[in-house]
Amino acid sequence: MDRIRIEGGRPLKGVVEISGAKNAALPILISSLLGTGCNVYRNVPDLRDIHSTLDLLNHLGADCRLNAAAHEVTICADGLIHPEAPYDLVRKMRASILVLGPLVARLKTARVSLPGGCAIGARPINLHLKGLSEMGARIELQHGYVEAKADHLKGADIYFDLVTVTGTENLMMAATLADGTTVLRNAAREPEVSALADTLNAMGARIEGAGTSVITIHGVESLHPVKFRIIPDRIETGTFMVAAALTRGDVEIVGCEPGHLDAIIHKLRLTGARIDTGPDRVRVIGPETIHSVDIKTLPYPGFPTDMQAQFMVLMSVAQGLSLISETIFENRFIHVSELRRMGADITVSGNAALIKGVPKLSGAPVMASDLRASACLVLAGLIAEGVTEVQRVYHLDRGYEAMEKKFQALGAAIERVRDG
Numbered sequence: 001m002d003r004i005r006i007e008g009g010r011p012l013k014g015v016v017e018i019s020g021a022k023n024a025a026l027p028i029l030i031s032s033l034l035g036t037g038c039n040v041y042r043n044v045p046d047l048r049d050i051h052s053t054l055d056l057l058n059h060l061g062a063d064c065r066l067n068a069a070a071h072e073v074t075i076c077a078d079g080l081i082h083p084e085a086p087y088d089l090v091r092k093m094r095a096s097i098l099v100l101g102p103l104v105a106r107l108k109t110a111r112v113s114l115p116g117g118c119a120i121g122a123r124p125i126n127l128h129l130k131g132l133s134e135m136g137a138r139i140e141l142q143h144g145y146v147e148a149k150a151d152h153l154k155g156a157d158i159y160f161d162l163v164t165v166t167g168t169e170n171l172m173m174a175a176t177l178a179d180g181t182t183v184l185r186n187a188a189r190e191p192e193v194s195a196l197a198d199t200l201n202a203m204g205a206r207i208e209g210a211g212t213s214v215i216t217i218h219g220v221e222s223l224h225p226v227k228f229r230i231i232p233d234r235i236e237t238g239t240f241m242v243a244a245a246l247t248r249g250d251v252e253i254v255g256c257e258p259g260h261l262d263a264i265i266h267k268l269r270l271t272g273a274r275i276d277t278g279p280d281r282v283r284v285i286g287p288e289t290i291h292s293v294d295i296k297t298l299p300y301p302g303f304p305t306d307m308q309a310q311f312m313v314l315m316s317v318a319q320g321l322s323l324i325s326e327t328i329f330e331n332r333f334i335h336v337s338e339l340r341r342m343g344a345d346i347t348v349s350g351n352a353a354l355i356k357g358v359p360k361l362s363g364a365p366v367m368a369s370d371l372r373a374s375a376c377l378v379l380a381g382l383i384a385e386g387v388t389e390v391q392r393v394y395h396l397d398r399g400y401e402a403m404e405k406k407f408q409a410l411g412a413a414i415e416r417v418r419d420g
């Protein structure tokens with residue numbers, strides 16, 4: 001298995017370009033299942049999760065063509081034959097559950113393996129299922145699979161007990177082809193949800209209110225093909241912003257969407273970093289002294305849980321104490337034990353981590369447990385004294401495109417070590 005080897009201590013300097021957003025691309029590629037004809041998606045990041053999604057769509061009978069160099073994907077979903085997403089494909093990527101809504105809407109039947117928990121939490125899908133059954137689907141759980149059937153999905157007034165990103169996306173997709181109007185209340189407001197609504201509307205759907213907590217979807221008969229550009233990845237952007245601040249560097253991050261980064265920009269400024277924004281760029285200049293700042297993860301527009309681990313590295317070398325509260329996932333502190341092995345002073349109690357800044361971290365072999373934890377360990381390696389080796393890099397490859405190459409171009413001493 002590949003490892004990432006980093007010699008810490010170099011300030012990052014230069015320009016880095018942001019890739020398309022993984023969490024926008026996944027539902028958008030899957031939304032092709034709702035219509036016939038060929039859809040073209042641009043700015044699709046070349047990531048393991050994208051390949052897993054295309055494997056799944058191919059399995060369902062869609063014809064997917066990836067031009068990785070051009071970051072372009074074409075999907076023609078005329079010949080859908082297979083309403084089943086098998087365990088082997090779903091276990092690789094939880095977001096596969098997003099095929100459930102489109103398959104029931106289009107084929108009137110779907111059989112999708114239950115995704116199960118993962119390293120960061122139990123991650124049930126009860127709210128996806130409750131919503132679909134309120135739209136008239138008959139749902140059964142059998143042999144580890146969700147089986148859903150509905151001759152006609154019908155519009156419904158659905159309230160989410162808690163904010164769920166893929167839950168909102170799944171029901172929004174199902175509702176585009178339902179009879180009548182669906183209202184999703186306490187819906188997720190993430191930019192990725194809005195991007196999906198924009199794609200669907202460009203296909204002929206009638207969705208209002210995406211980006212707010214009440215989304216109204218008027219069902220339509222059918223959708224037509226679309227050409228759509230995937231929005232920039234706000235979490236990749238935030239990761240490079242933290243890296244710039246952490247290494248006391250000076251980095252211009254281009255091809256991003258500063259409007260999606262309010263919480264991250266706000267918190268980073270409080271640490272002392274200087275941040276200038278332009279229409280599609282952000283420049284971050286690291287502070288001499290990093291000040292400690294508390295954060296609490298929340299649904300958008302709150303501070304993203306997907307940036308919590310990276311921000312914790314910054315707080316590990318800040319002056320003073322900081323408190324990080326994780327309110328989205330119940331087990332998203334697995335990176336803490338690895339950071340401690342690098343010299344960080346962190347105490348966890350329930351969903352809170354108290355971080356006492358130390359002057360420096362020291363390089364060590366460390367093990368990644370999930371995507372964002374991997375990014376956090378790479379960041380820690382960038383400032384640690386000596387050599388850090390991050391193992392299980394396949395987690396990183398799920399969600400960061402060419403991360404080590406982007407850091408190399410900014411002056412970091414980082415390389416991928418391929419086994420064998």
Ligand code: EPU
Nearest residue numbers: 023095123124125126127128163164165166167328329371
């Ligand atoms: N939840 C339920 N029942 C449900 C659905 C969710 O209890 O039916 C709970 C979850 O267990 C969690 C909370 O609600 O405690 C929020 O989960 P959500 O459904 O919003 O998460 P998700 O849709 O599975 C997406 C991203 C995650 C990101 C979260 C939160 C995609 C493909 N994934 O997951 O991204 O952390 O929203 O913002 O969009 C990542 O990219 O590293 C990643 C994990």
